[in-house]
Amino acid sequence: MSTRSSTTKSRPSNPHPAGSATAGSATASSAITRTERVRARGACRPACVPRSPGPETCRSAAIRTMLAGTARPGVGGGRRTCRAVFVGGGGASIARRAARCGDDRRPGCPPCAWDRARHRIRGRIRGRIRGGPAVTAPPSDRSRAQAAAEAVELLVTDPDGPGGAVVVVDLHGVSIACRGRAVLEHRIDVGEHTPMYTASLAKIVTALAVHRAVDDGAFTRDATLDRWFPELAGASSITVAHLLQHRSGLPEYHALRLLAGHHVEDRLTPADVIGLVAGMSPWFAAGSRVSYNNTNYAVLAEIVTREAGTSWSEAVRRAVLDPVGATDGGVRDDPGWTVAGMAGCYVPAGAGSWRRSLQGCTSVGDGGLWLSPADLAALLRALLVPDGALGPAVAALSHVDPLPDGSVPALASGCTTGATAGHRWFGGLAEFVGAKAELRVYPDDGLAVAVVANTAASPVGAAVDRAVIAATGWRSADSPEVPEVPELEHGPAPSGWWIGATGGAWRFEASAEGEGTREGLRVTTGTLRFDAAPSPDDHGWAVVARPSVRVGWHGAELVVRDGTAELARLRPGPSVPVDAATLAAVAGHHECPSARTTLVVSVAPPDGSITAGVTVRRGSLPPEPVEVLGLDERGPTVVIATSWGLLRLAADGLRGAAVLGRAEAVPLLRIGRGDGSDDSDGIGGSGTR
Incomplete structure (x- = not known):
């Protein structure tokens, strides 16, 4: 890895930082020569006392096999004479080193590294003997830095193309690895203090700002929207809590903005967003179900702005960024807002070239946030410490209320909840035109990872997984047993x-x-x-x-x-038949005043066909033939597919719209091909930013 295109920085907080050896380790044994002390990227690798050759003892063999998951507990005894001095290390590698070392550490061996190794071995052995979960030590400085370095190599394969950064944080320090270009036109590299667009990760910061306003008594989670937006349909039944957890039923403004003729990269103010949805009825009853929706967070930003009496950017800085110590970036709620060195956003333009795109100012609350890798590190540190700089808002972030049917969905306040190898996490993935990012916090394990890139083509999800595995050594074998489910059959590709x-x-x-x-x-x-x-x-x-x-x-x-x-x-698709009478009921003009759009549906089925003669006009665009998919089981609506999206039409008007985007815009979300390369925080939802 060249020093120009990729940098890794580790900030240990223990008394023996990586890259420094104690005086004891330098004089502990004359058998260790200078050449045997190997330094690599600021960490001291094992230097072992010579031992007589021979097979490893029963005890060390039993420990090593048990860590691999194949030994019976309680086997073996004895000790090997090999002793190691190491600073850093971590994951499975530190456990293997400790297994080679036996129980005696030589004088001068850094206690922090030794204690982590001993904690990991004994915890895993106890877990296997007792049948309970294994105790996992936090990653060391060296394993944390190595995790960031491995992940950034996977994230950015071309150091002269769009770049990115990987941030790994635990309770003992921070490691940041950067690679690639922040600005292609001027060959400026991504650095620790380069502000980068974080897309929907802004929802996490918005949720924190809302929870802090609730903690300060500005309003409650049960406050209804008619307090601020009486013009919104259903405002008296939609609460702040519904907005936070994507349960409001408000229409998705990304669909309506395209219907209204706005480009996917056009800037909309919060007032514009509210104006788009004000004339439409909710798409479902508030609180009845979950649907990932950008409108919720644009509305939340406007609520906080009105209560704070200041701009959204200033409100976010006071509530979240300043308390955690994030000083490089901010909210771009003004087209003139700029920061020296901020990264560009790039989309593929064919033949290995790139086109500069979005500058992160389409809307705020659901997006519009720029953070540097150092800012992300500061935010992750705060998210690992409940009741720290952000107070009770951290705990409230991952709380999920059950739905009326008793189920508990994965979407929390601005983030998603889940588990990796049995370890609970919260976080989210974000993607928009020319930007992609993911954040994952493991609160029970004291670990957090963030990855950000200035192109949506980067394998952000795979980089996060690589960083977590490299830092911890977690594998699926560590997962608790789960109920068996019927295996999915492998059949022909659907079409x-x-x-x-x-x-x-x-x-x-x-x-x-x-x-x-x-x-x-x-x-x-x-x-x-x-x-x-x-x-x-x-x-x-x-x-x-x-x-x-x-x-x-x-x-x-x-x-x-x-x-x-x-x-x-x-x-x-057409498994639910639509009779002529039902189809005729949705024919005619469907007005969408807030989107300034008229949908014209004409029905002229030749020979009884219900698909050939249906046309839809969007604004001034010419009519086009569409496909009728059938009835929507959630209500008496007809689902119609066009080249630009899906419509759910009823006799009383448009019930829903999901717009795919225009030809010149890249897809709003892409998921990878079988290696965990990408991730989604809204499968089957209405879109992401």
């Missing part, structure tokens, strides 16, 4: 539109992964587009939101599953 039994529609079509490679699938769901391909080590079709997510056949239906949780069950 065409498929309707969700619980709402929504997905479109599958064959797409080549590149010349000479196998075919995959292009999947469209609402405003989301992503790729899927057959998994090489599993039955079924792998949709890699995380490695646990699969979509495959179950009888005649397609099932999307995340572990044991079923995300969607799909059937072929």
Whole structure:
């Protein structure tokens, strides 16, 4: 890794920082020569006392095999004479080193490194003997820095292309690794203090600002929207808590902005967003279900702004950024806002070239936030410490209220909740035109990781997974047992539109992964587009939101599953017949005053066909033939597919719209191909920023 294109910085907080050896370690044994002390990237590697050759003893062999998960507890005894001095190390490697060392550490061996190793070994052995969870020590300085370095190499393969950064934080320090260009035009590299666009990670900061306002008594979580926006339909039944957890039912403004003729990169103020949705009825009853929605957080930003009596950027700085010590970036709520050295946002322009795109000012609350890697590190440190700089807002962030049916969804306040190898986390993935980021916090383990890139083509999800595994050594074998579920069948690739039994529609079509490679699938769901391909080590079709997510056949239906949780069950599109009378009921002009759009639906079915003669006019665009998918089971609405999105029409007007985006805009979300490369915080939802 060249020093120009990639840098790794570690900030240990222990008394023996990586890269420094104690006086005791330098004089402990004359058998250790200078050449045997190997230094690599600021960390001292093992230097061992010579020992007589021979097979390893029963005890050390038992420990090593037990750590691999194949030994019986309580086997072995004895000791090896090899003793090591090491600073840093971590994960499985530090455990293996400690297993070689036995119980005696030589004088001068840094206590912090030794204690971590001993804690890891004894904790895992106790866990296996007692049948309980293994105790895992926090990663050391060296393992944390190595985790960041490995992840950034995976994130950015071309150091002369768009760049990114990986931030790994634990309770003992911070490691930051940067690689690639922040500004391609001037060959400026990404650095620790380079502000980068974080897209929907802004929702986490918005949620923190809202919770802090609640803690200060400005309003309550149960306050209804009619206090601030009486013009919104259903405002008296929508609460702040509904907005925080994506349960308001407000229309998705990203769909309406395109219907109204706004480009995906046009700037909208919070007032513009509220104006777009003000004339439309909620898409579902507030609190009845969850639907990821950018409108919720644009409205929350306006609430905090009005209560604070200042701009949104100033409100965020006072409530969140200043308390945690994030000083490089901020909210870009003004087109003139700029910071020296801020990274550009880039989209592929073909033939290995790039086009500069969005500058992070389309809207605020749901986006608009720029943070440097150092800022992200400061935020992660605060999220690891409940009741710290941000007070009770940290604990409130990952709290999820149950739905009326008793189920507990994954979406919390501005973030998603989940688990890796049995370890609980909260965080989120964000993507928009020319930017991608992910943040994951493991509160029980004292670990947090953030990855940010200035192109949506970067494998952010894979980089986060690599950093977590490299820092901890967690594997799926550490996961608690889960109930068995029927295996998804491997069958032919689905094609065409498929309707969700619980709402929504997905479109599958064959797409080549590149010349000479196998075919995959292009999947469209609402405003989301992503790729899927057959998994090489599993039955079924792998949709890699995380490695646990699969979509495959179950009888005649397609099932999307995340572990044991079923995300969607799909059937072929026109499986619900639409009679002529129902279709005729939705014909005519459908006015959308807030979007300044008229949808014209004409029905002229030749020979009894219900698909050939349906046309939709969007604003001044010419009519086009569309496909009628069937009835939406959530209500008496007809689902119609156009080249630009999905419509749910009823006799009384437009019930819903999911717009795919214009031809010149890149897809709003893309999920990788079977290696965990990308991630999603809204499968089947209405889109992300």
